[in-house]
Amino acid sequence: QVQLVESGGGSVQAAGSLKLSCAGSGYDFSRCRMAWYRQAPGKERELVSFIASDGTTNYVDSAKGRFTISRDGAKNTLYLQMNSLKPEDTAVYSCAACYNFIAQTYNYWGQGTQVTVSS
DSSP: OOEEEEEOOEEEETTOOEEEEEEEESSOOTTSOEEEEEEOTTSOOEEEEEEOTTSOEEEOGGGTTTEEEEEETTTTEEEEEEOSOOGGGOEEEEEEEEEETTTTEEEEEOOOEEEEEEO
């Protein structure tokens, strides 16, 4: 069974930090693009960052300079280091893996982890 399981979410004050993890199992994700999405109440799901199999990264403008995406192929795990957090970062964060260019979405998704940033 293919699974992606997020961890590391929680509550933090503004300007604090959190590191999210996404542990994959049942599949080798080393050749797949992997990504972090977030969704806040009343807002559409938003791509926060992705990392390609060659290490190329992308960040939404609001995260640039504050968030860092990385991956550990040996552990089949994706990470998101979040620094200088703002209340606007509050959302459910989900990881995704293996972009499907035909379906135009990712093949695999985690259940999400809540991040709450208080002012």
